[in-house]
Amino acid sequence: MTRAHPAGPRHSDVLPAHEAAGPVPVGSTELDALPAAVWPRHAARHDDGVVRLAGIDVRELAERHGTPLFVVDEADFRSRCRDHAEAFGDPALVHYASKAFLCTEVARWVADEGLGLDVCSEGELATAVRAGFPGGRIAMHGNNKSVAELSAALDAGVGKIVVDSFAEIARLDDLARRRDVTADVMVRVTVGVEAHTHEFIATAHEDQKFGFSLAGGDAAEAVRRVLKSRGLRLVGLHSHIGSQIFDSGGFELAARRVVGLLAEVRAEHGDLAETASGLIDLGGGMGIAYTAADQPRSASWLAGELHAIVRRECERAGIPVPRIAVEPGRAIAGPGTVTLYTVGTIKDVELGGGARRRYVSVDGGMSDNIRTALYDAAYDCRLVSRSAEGSPGATDPGGDRPTLCRVVGKHCESGDVVVRDCWLPADLAPGDLLAVGATGAYCYAMASAYNKVPRPAVVAVRDGVDRTMLRRETLDDLARLEVL
Numbered sequence: 001m002t003r004a005h006p007a008g009p010r011h012s013d014v015l016p017a018h019e020a021a022g023p024v025p026v027g028s029t030e031l032d033a034l035p036a037a038v039w040p041r042h043a044a045r046h047d048d049g050v051v052r053l054a055g056i057d058v059r060e061l062a063e064r065h066g067t068p069l070f071v072v073d074e075a076d077f078r079s080r081c082r083d084h085a086e087a088f089g090d091p092a093l094v095h096y097a098s099k100a101f102l103c104t105e106v107a108r109w110v111a112d113e114g115l116g117l118d119v120c121s122e123g124e125l126a127t128a129v130r131a132g133f134p135g136g137r138i139a140m141h142g143n144n145k146s147v148a149e150l151s152a153a154l155d156a157g158v159g160k161i162v163v164d165s166f167a168e169i170a171r172l173d174d175l176a177r178r179r180d181v182t183a184d185v186m187v188r189v190t191v192g193v194e195a196h197t198h199e200f201i202a203t204a205h206e207d208q209k210f211g212f213s214l215a216g217g218d219a220a221e222a223v224r225r226v227l228k229s230r231g232l233r234l235v236g237l238h239s240h241i242g243s244q245i246f247d248s249g250g251f252e253l254a255a256r257r258v259v260g261l262l263a264e265v266r267a268e269h270g271d272l273a274e275t276a277s278g279l280i281d282l283g284g285g286m287g288i289a290y291t292a293a294d295q296p297r298s299a300s301w302l303a304g305e306l307h308a309i310v311r312r313e314c315e316r317a318g319i320p321v322p323r324i325a326v327e328p329g330r331a332i333a334g335p336g337t338v339t340l341y342t343v344g345t346i347k348d349v350e351l352g353g354g355a356r357r358r359y360v361s362v363d364g365g366m367s368d369n370i371r372t373a374l375y376d377a378a379y380d381c382r383l384v385s386r387s388a389e390g391s392p393g394a395t396d397p398g399g400d401r402p403t404l405c406r407v408v409g410k411h412c413e414s415g416d417v418v419v420r421d422c423w424l425p426a427d428l429a430p431g432d433l434l435a436v437g438a439t440g441a442y443c444y445a446m447a448s449a450y451n452k453v454p455r456p457a458v459v460a461v462r463d464g465v466d467r468t469m470l471r472r473e474t475l476d477d478l479a480r481l482e483v484l
């Protein structure tokens, strides 16, 4: 086991919550700021103090669609697709990891931008198919793909299936031969890298469920079995080390080890130029800024690093340089979306020793954002329906200070926290709109209807126009599975 950069950079997902809130803002300008790395590329606070998203007043959005509301900046999403495509030199080598957020419309955007799509269930695949996503540009993942899922993938003409277990290799070979087709597969390799991220979202250390161990020899054996199977064709090797990663150390180590396996495969099986030597997929995991404390790297920087390391390792091993594919999810979907909430109640709680905490309850919570409860994630939260200017203490350093708040949801759970600590104006009041930034990845995708709270709507905004992509769940929707 190798730990990549054990003392790596600190970022908001690992900061103690009070530190994640940042220093006390000195005035309304700081309270009103929308840190550029965190907020959508087309978010701006206008002179009237109200935030516009792609030119649309957040109060209008709340009025038309209700809150909580996910607002997706379409041009932001698309521009991040392009950033990655340019960085990696070919849009088809960038597979958007649809688990971050997927609906039919988003699948169309990804198709439009020429990217590939990574799916990991029959449901994600069905959404892609419904969108008319070209099957050949889809890759299918999963550590326990069922016969039904593998069959659906073959029927959809999925371009690549990333095999993850010996049972799956046999299962897929059988299904492909029955259909008289050859399935293109990649072997998912567990490279033994402990990525510097939350333990729940690290995926390349040995002790976990994904992939074939490199160190234990299973990866080499998986390659042997694929090469022996008449229904399968090996098109590359795959590694994914985890998610929300800021430094390149883990990716570098993974790349080095995958290239090492590639060299072994060539030594054992000869020149597979048309097949395994052609492609390595280094997965997703690129970190984004959730608060101003986070400093994510650009796609072009990461692409430069990965290309350099793969080239160097291939030269050292004396093998041809493969193409490099990646699967960013969060880095494409995350920063362009915000969640709008309406403040419902405000409560000050004595903590002892004179300390107090202000609980600000909003109309959503852990059902639309489980990441805070699950990973202790930090978020940037702002008052967006008006400026903090005029709020007591916001402009007068001698007056009441901006208040350190905990933004909580409406669920029957004390861990129902949306933003553990953030500074908000002292005069925040019921009816004010708050927005939480960078909620495009793994928020709606992991939403639930806990406490029978309906899931929010998701709207796309672009050039002053808003469009509902997913309508708000209704009480009737919640009852639709009941068999009476």
Ligand SMILES: Cc1ncc(COP(=O)(O)O)c(C=O)c1O
Pocket: 097, 100, 118, 141, 203, 240, 242, 243, 244, 283, 284, 285, 286, 327, 328, 329, 330, 331, 441
């Ligand atoms: C195999 C695979 N690829 C890509 C991703 C996308 O990760 P991220 O959204 O962090 O880029 C994941 C999720 O961690 C994954 O499991």
Ligand SMILES: N[C@@H](CCCC[NH3+])C(=O)O
Pocket: 099, 201, 243, 244, 371, 441, 442
């Ligand atoms: N759901 C996680 C990431 C796991 C990604 C899937 N392998 C998150 O919110 O950060």
